[in-house]
Amino acid sequence: MILVISICKEKLHELEFVKPIEEILRKGRIRFCTKHYRDLKKKDIDNAQKIIICGTSLRDNNYLEHLGKFEWIKDYKKPVLGICGGMQVIGLRFGGKLKQNTEIGFAKIRFNKAFLGFDGEKEVYELHNYYVDGLKDLDIFAKTKFAQAIKHKKKEIYGVLFHPEVRQKEIVLNFAEK
Amino acid sequence: MKLASLFSGGKDSCLALFLAKKAGHEIACLIAIESENKESYMFHVPSISQVKKQAEAMNIPLIRQKTKGKKEAELKDLEKAIKLAKEKYGVEGVVTGAVESVYQASRIQKITNDLDLECFNPLWQKDQLELLNDLIKNKFEVVITGVFAYPLTKEWLGRKIDKKFIEDAKTLYEKYKINPAGEGGEFESFVLYCPIFRKKLEMKNKKIFGEKNSWRMEAEF
Numbered sequence: 001m002i003l004v005i006s007i008c009k010e011k012l013h014e015l016e017f018v019k020p021i022e023e024i025l026r027k028g029r030i031r032f033c034t035k036h037y038r039d040l041k042k043k044d045i046d047n048a049q050k051i052i053i054c055g056t057s058l059r060d061n062n063y064l065e066h067l068g069k070f071e072w073i074k075d076y077k078k079p080v081l082g083i084c085g086g087m088q089v090i091g092l093r094f095g096g097k098l099k100q101n102t103e104i105g106f107a108k109i110r111f112n113k114a115f116l117g118f119d120g121e122k123e124v125y126e127l128h129n130y131y132v133d134g135l136k137d138l139d140i141f142a143k144t145k146f147a148q149a150i151k152h153k154k155k156e157i158y159g160v161l162f163h164p165e166v167r168q169k170e171i172v173l174n175f176a177e178k
Numbered sequence: 179m180k181l182a183s184l185f186s187g188g189k190d191s192c193l194a195l196f197l198a199k200k201a202g203h204e205i206a207c208l209i210a211i212e213s214e215n216k217e218s219y220m221f222h223v224p225s226i227s228q229v230k231k232q233a234e235a236m237n238i239p240l241i242r243q244k245t246k247g248k249k250e251a252e253l254k255d256l257e258k259a260i261k262l263a264k265e266k267y268g269v270e271g272v273v274t275g276a277v278e279s280v281y282q283a284s285r286i287q288k289i290t291n292d293l294d295l296e297c298f299n300p301l302w303q304k305d306q307l308e309l310l311n312d313l314i315k316n317k318f319e320v321v322i323t324g325v326f327a328y329p330l331t332k333e334w335l336g337r338k339i340d341k342k343f344i345e346d347a348k349t350l351y352e353k354y355k356i357n358p359a360g361e362g363g364e365f366e367s368f369v370l371y372c373p374i375f376r377k378k379l380e381m382k383n384k385k386i387f388g389e390k391n392s393w394r395m396e397a398e399f
Contacts, residue, residue, distance in 0.1 A: 010179070012201040012273075012298050020303035057298075058291050102291065105284035125280060127287060165303060166280065 002032040002176055003048035005040065007055070007085050009062035018054045020165035021083070024172045037069045045072050050079040050176065053086030055163060058104070058129050060085075067092055079156035081116075081175045084128055087150065087159030091132025094152070099133045101146065109148045109162070115141040116158060117174040124148070124162035131161055179296065180206045182241075182263035182272045184256075184286065187229040189313055189320045189339065190275030190301055190359075192369040196316065197300040198273040199374055206267035207239045208232075209259045215247025228368065231399040235375040239267070257289045264293060271296030277304055278361045306351075306359035310344050317373055321381070324366035324394045327356055332386055332393040334365065370399075 002025060006018045018034060025032045035044055037053075045051070053070075056063065063085060073080065073093045082090040092098065103126035110121045131146045138159075142149035150159045156178075164171040183195040185208040199205055210229040233240035243259035245252040263269045272290055276283040276299045283299060290297040301309060313320055320339040325331070329350075337343055347358035356364045371378040381397040388394055 010201075010296075010298070012198060012203065012300055015197065015300040015304075016298065016302040023303070023305065057296060058287060059294070059296050104287045104291070106280060127284075129291070 001047065001049055002030060003044055003051045004032050004034040005051060005053045005086070006034060006036045007053065007063040007089070008036075009056070009060050013057050013060065017056050017165075021052060021054050021172060024165060024169050025176060028173050028176060030173075030176045037063065037066065040069065045076070048078065051076070051081070052172070052175070053080065053082040053089055055084030055086055055127070058102075058127060061130075063089065064092075064098070073157070076157070077155065079175065079178065080158065081172070082157075082159040083165070084161055084163060087161050088130060088132050090157060090159045091135050091138065091147075091150070094138055095134065095136040096132035096138075097134045098130050099146070100129060101131055102129050103127075103144075106167070107144065107162070109142045109144060111142045111149065113141050115149050115151065116171050116178070118149075118168065118171060123167055124164075125166035126162050128161060179270050180204050180268055181296075181298065182206060182260065182267065182269040183208050183238075184272055184274045185210050185229060185232075185240075186275070187232055187368050188275070189318065189367045189369060190277060190309075192232075192275070192372055193309070193313060193316070193318065194273050194275040194298075194300050196318075196372055196374060198298060203273070203298075205236075205238055205273075206269050207241055207263050208236075209241045209243065209263055209272070211252070211256055211259065212242060212244045213247035213252060214245070215252070228397070228399050231379055232369065232375070235377055235379060237376060241266075253285055253289065256286070257293070260289060260293060260295070264295065269295065271298060273298040273300065275301055277301045277306075277309065277359065306357055306361060307344065307348065309359050310339060310347065313339055314341065314344075317371075318369060319371035319378065320367045320369050322365055323368045323396075325364070326366075326392050327354075327362075327364040328391045329354060330356070330365060330391055330393075332388060335386060335393055335395040336381075336384065339367065
């Protein structure tokens with residue numbers, strides 16, 4: 001069972017940032033359940049085999065005021081994939097700093113090492129006002145001026161700044177089926 | 179949250195507005211862009227002059243913004259209309275019916291971000307058949323007002339989106355790769371009724387224009 005975590009402040013944004021991830025899992029016949037980070041219990045995290053932390057809208061930074069709810073990430077031993085805001089949460093939990101930079105629309109990025117089945121140049125969809133810099137314990141697998149795809153040096157903890165639910169959906173499936 | 183709806187009169191913008199209202203948001207105004215360019219990538223053109231009737235049926239004020247429809251100038255016109263919605267109605271965000279078009283969605287995201295407004299796209303990446311089924315489930319009455327791709331003919335004009343329509347759309351997709359929800363501009367729709375309309379709109383004096391696989395229907399309501 002994959003635990004899908006929403007970080008959206010507004011429920012309506014879940015149709016845009018969480019539901020497309022659920023659809024990818026549903027089409028891949030992968031079992032999942034979805035929870036908002038505010039409602040997470042220890043048993044939800046313990047029972048999950050993998051966790052996906054979805055993104056949220058450009059102007060929704062509410063989750064950044066509740067990073068304490070994500071303290072579990074540092075000691076978590078099972079695979080995690082953070083998308084956009086979810087990657088920022090992972091980066092911040094591993095000592096990164098939040099920096100401002102807006103990117104909206106398609107961009108070409110190059111994976112310099114194999115990342116969840118991806119290699120070489122790919123077109124991705126960007127939608128963010130912030131990114132994380134100064135990452136500790138995390139390797140960068142793709143970057144523009146800053147990290148676009150990261151993985152923990154020792155653990156199966158991944159992050160992507162772009163939105164694979166719009167382009168490169170296979171990243172989600174590859175993570176889920178790995 | 180107080181929102182402006184980017185509204186074309188078609189099924190997607192109307193369903194998005196309906197979902198926003200259902201989630202507890204207030205729709206303070208509709209924004210309709212009237213493009214003189216019938217090939218506009220940004221805006222759905224047919225029946226836009228009839229949007230006024232839909233606004234009246236929902237009792238929501240309407241901001242109508244004309245544009246010549248030239249690529250970047252139409253974005254300036256859209257920005258002008260959104261800015262007016264912010265100043266006049268105090269909206270804190272917009273809701274759009276964007277489904278697949280990154281071209282359309284990313285331009286709206288840039289404008290709203292620059293204006294410090296939230297942007298909601300509740301149909302984003304939605305399965306096209308699920309979208310059509312949601313219209314039926316939520317008791318929308320939607321008619322086809324334009325067809326613009328082979329093998330669609332004028333016989334499709336005026337058809338209601340019902341179970342039979344979805345079956346036919348599915349067949350067209352399997353045979354000709356025509357997007358079942360018309361996302362590639364293959365067809366255009368107009369909403370006659372949805373649960374937030376106070377009355378159902380009736381079509382009168384229908385007129386049909388076109389040739390081969392490009393047909394448009396205009397009507398009074």
